[in-house]
Amino acid sequence: MQPDVIVVGAGTAGCVVARRLIDAGRSVLLLEAGSDNNSTPQITDPSRMHELWDTGVDWGFRTVPQKHAHDRELHLPRGKVVGGSHALNGMIWVRGHPTDYDSWGPGWSWAEVKPVFERIESVQDVITAYDRHPVHESIVDAAMQNGLPFNENYNGDSQDGVSFVQLTIRDGKRLTTAQAYLDPVRDDPRLRVVCSARVHRLLMSGSRCVGVEWDRGGVVSRASAAEVVLCAGAIGSPVILQRSGIGDPALLGALDIAVTAPIPDVGSNLQDHWLVPVVFATVRPVAIPAGLPTCQSHLFWRSRPELTVPDLQPIHFATALVSPWMASPAHGITLMAGLIRPESHGTVRIASADPGRAPLIDPRVLSAKADLDALTAAVDLCREVGAQPALREGWGARELYPASMAATPELTRDYIRETVVTYHHQVGTCAIGQVVDPCLRVHGIDQLTVADASVMPIVPTGNTNAPAAMVGERAAGFLTVGTAA
């Protein structure tokens, strides 16, 4: 098969891109490093997502030691299976704040992307009505007792307030873009999906990308195509570019990789959202039945009232999420203090030309003091919500962490450095403007597009799966219809 287009990565965006290219009559070779087995109960049952980390479907990335987080190496789970990170994620559907897209460049204004979200939502089920766990009803009540408004639809006119989350679930099972977009065209003769195919590098002819090289069970194969679309995610896409000689000449030179295109910003501008656990023991048992995730409510709020856009998004879990050093209660809940407009930015760099070596991922978490301040406000807010009667009296909720570990502002900051974890929203490493143009074509290279979370120049105000799917739809439009799609 000599496809029209090679798509690398069958994750959230890659499945959308492949499907829309097939719809437009193109032949597609879709290469995925992980397996095709996304129908295990651990993936399909939304209540079991916590069982997936550090298994065969997780790339299991670790950051380099984080200087501002007590030198901890943070786990960054990423999906390695058809469905990508959507097969591992919390299934929460958030379009983002309208102003998020203003800085993305021509073609990306809210007026232009809003209809794209609506189109995706006509393919990708997003459920808003489900059997909410009573503890989430109480968490929402507690947030309102603490002065927050209830927001029926945070994907509507305003994000602000406490809400029940909207979820990508169908009939009690996780619904990824692999199922919603890819599965309906699986039998189309123009589509070939090759799994366990780890792409090592791009094949270049001068400044033209003419194909890719991959490894499958120790066998190296190559294919050429008129277009290559990288959908390997915010870690995978910059890594493939760097290994292909597209990146910072200083890095490539140090690793003895010939420079194909000097683009210093490949792998820079890594952004993520951050979470800090506020854990409560409850007297009443809390158990989530199969078919729904433990996280069913969240809130959007501001660390400072003068901010025009929410910078906090605590998410709430009907279970005690404790670190190994913490005491685990018999029953509990966790209000995860969430920062969603971080100032700290980092990098993704290959460590060597050897594709077997893990990349060096340095998000530089909490390197900006503003992030520590905002997370402190988020922790304070979660502590206040947990102390409200709906939880204190209704469930016997008692704060376990940070509790006395936040007795002073300095201790609170220390607790944050000790417990901060990823919110799983890495973006920005092949950013529009820096690495790709607004049509997602890599600067100075012909026939090469990047279409995944890596192109987002600023991390959206909210979870990143819906924006990644939106990027996939836009990319396919750029490739098939042109810039006005």
Ligand SMILES: Cc1cc2nc3c(=O)[nH]c(=O)nc-3n(C[C@H](O)[C@H](O)[C@H](O)COP(=O)(O)OP(=O)(O)OC[C@H]3O[C@@H](n4cnc5c(N)ncnc54)[C@H](O)[C@@H]3O)c2cc1C
């Ligand atoms: C644990 C977790 C929870 C999350 N919760 C939520 C949530 O509730 N809501 C939300 O909106 N977002 C959530 N996210 C984030 C969201 O899932 C991601 O932003 C989104 O899936 C990114 O899509 P993508 O297409 O950029 O990358 P991915 O979906 O990660 O897809 C990349 C694909 O490329 C493949 N790949 C990578 N390198 C190669 C290579 N060299 N060769 C071949 N294939 C390769 C990968 O295996 C993967 O399948 C979560 C993420 C995680 C990990």
